[in-house]
Amino acid sequence: METTRLSSEGQVIIPKALRNIHGWEAGQKLIVIDTGDGILLKPKKPFPETTLQNVAGCLKYQGTPKSLSEMEDAIRQGVAEQWRGCS
Numbered sequence: 558m559e560t561t562r563l564s565s566e567g568q569v570i571i572p573k574a575l576r577n578i579h580g581w582e583a584g585q586k587l588i589v590i591d592t593g594d595g596i597l598l599k600p601k602k603p604f605p606e607t608t609l610q611n612v613a614g615c616l617k618y619q620g621t622p623k624s625l626s627e628m629e630d631a632i633r634q635g636v637a638e639q640w641r642g643c644s
Contacts, residue, residue, distance in 0.1 A: 571598075586600070587599065587600060587601060588600070588601050590636055
């Protein structure tokens with residue numbers, strides 16, 4: 558287990574050994590997820606550039622439309638379920 562500190566500017570140094578294991582270099586974009594009892598950092602993976610024509614119609618949802626709030630709740634629930642499975 559490694560420890561680090563939070564700077565007065567909100568910066569955290571990720572130990573070099575962990576950066577090397579994950580292949581993270583300076584400038585790596587990270588997704589920050591609040592897990593309730595801590596923070597999870599995951600690398601942001603770039604998506605290939607697409608157009609609406611490339612992806613339109615690929616999701617064939619037949620139910621009633623969901624609100625943005627309902628979608629955000631479902632994402633939060635999915636992240637929480639994945640996090641519980643890792644501990």
